[in-house]
Amino acid sequence: MRSEVAQTSPQIVEPAVPVAAPIHSQAGWGIFGAVATVLIQRGFAWVGQKDRNEAAIVDRLLTTLIDSLNNKLDKVTHAVESLSDNLSKVVEAQNARIDSLEDRVENLERKK
Structure with a gap:
């Protein structure tokens, strides 16, 4: 039913897999985490709308991004x-x- 709706009307199809809340801000990933979150969300949306080839491309992109982030980390x-x-x-x-200077100060105080 969902595929029929997507083919007959220009409605936006929701991702096939629910997308979790972004954790990049909690993990301290900054802009890299934000990019990864967007790629993941779009990847899930593409899986729901497009064929498996595009999902494989997204998977490779995410794998490359994760490998790059791990190397940087x-x-x-x-x-x-x-x-x-x-x-x-x-x-x-x-x-x-400091110890040497303290010893010198003690020696000077003894001489006085």
């Missing part, structure tokens, strides 16, 4: 870990410098 994670290690080294060096 891995790079960001690596960069954050590297920055954290570097910051730890800087803190250790500063603490050693």
